[in-house]
Amino acid sequence: MSKSAILTKQQLENFALQGLCYADDHIGDTFHIKDVSDRLGISYSYFYHNFAMYMGEPFWHYVKRHRLETAAGLLRHSGHSIGDVGDLCGYATTAAFSKAFKQHFKESPKDFRRILELPNEKRTIQIIETITTAAGTDIFGNFFQYERGEKVHLPDTILYYSFLSRGQNPIGEMIAKMNQYYNTFSKILQHFELPQGKIITGTLDAVPVTDYERISIYAGISIPATAEHVHQQMENNYFYLMKKRIPGGVYLKLPVPMDFATAGIPMYNFINHSCKEGIFKMSGNHFFMSLNGSNSCEIYIPLLKKQY
Known part of the structure; x- marks a missing residue:
């Protein structure tokens, strides 16, 4: 330079x-x-x-x-x-x-591994609940049942993403910015006519461990690694986006009829409870939400190979 x-x-x-x-x-x-x-x-x-x-x-x-x-x-x-x-x-x-x-x-x-509740865990959940509290949250929790999930195989993908938050209030920033990014990424997906592409959101961090104020939340487009022509165009036209490899494998897919903000706490509680009880174990921290609209999303949780 x-x-x-x-x-x-x-x-x-x-x-x-x-x-x-x-x-x-x-x-x-x-x-x-x-x-x-x-x-x-x-x-x-x-x-x-x-x-x-x-x-x-x-x-x-x-x-x-x-x-x-x-x-x-x-x-x-x-x-x-x-x-x-x-x-x-x-x-x-x-x-x-x-x-x-x-x-x-x-x-x-x-x-x-024996600690039941981590130092940051209670604080982070309380902050998020304060921001995202909505009527019917307890009812929504009923949708987070292992039996409702479906095991699906996802290919290796490349995520092109933007950070929704890098500051003192990551969840607040996420809520404020998501519609703008969702509309932008929807137009990109429509342009490429890529049915396997997904608009997803998640975090780079370990939610129960990382300080709330340091959590990095993203929104982006997940594209199969084999779609080489699309990746070339993404590199040329959207070079300002970040990139992340997301490993393929078997995921638990759980559709939930709610917006991403409302789904956050019951999703974490579902993962935490299921892992503690041995219902399933994850292969990595790369679980994410796929956004299907303003009031619908799908949760994808990577499962440990020996469990399927």
Whole structure:
């Protein structure tokens, strides 16, 4: 990047968000900050200082925190062994993972799995309930039953997304911005005439672990990885969108007749209860909502392979 280039605040923020996106999409990979700055076409020093300024923490601090919080979510809701969780989150050995995890959470991975309610969990749920409370929420909870779900196989996909929130009130920002993004993404899907494409929303973070004010919520288009011609056009015409790989496999698909905001708390309670009771275990933290309109969505929960 030329030293004489004058970048807008939005462009500078986008560099930081692209770094956050890269860290999430390579959570189990070995990489260096220079890999990210080279990808963005800026200097190591420029990216390092820019990320810290916009995100409020150094890049590598974020990478470590994100990996360990993701690991905590996997320990809570997946059926993976402690060693596999560490490997999925970028740690070369179980010993290295266990040491880093205990330093961060003050609990070993084994002891962490026994905690019934996490420190952030109650607070996060209370905040979200305050924002999204609607008449009939208890009734809606009746739709979140395992027996209503259907096991479906989804292909590997690429998600093109925008962040709905990166601030003090992620759920509030999500509600305020969703209609705008839904309409934009609907037009893109209609243009490509891609029946397998989905407009989805979710979070990069482990909801019961990450501080509410740091949760990153996205909305985007999920497109099968095999649709190469579509990906080329997305790269050319929508280069400003973030990218994330979502692994395929068997998912529990659960249709619910409600809007995304109302569905959030009963969805989490359903996942949490089902995992605690052994009804199912997840293969990863990448559950998401597929939006079908203002008052209808589908929940997709990735299931552990040995369960189907």
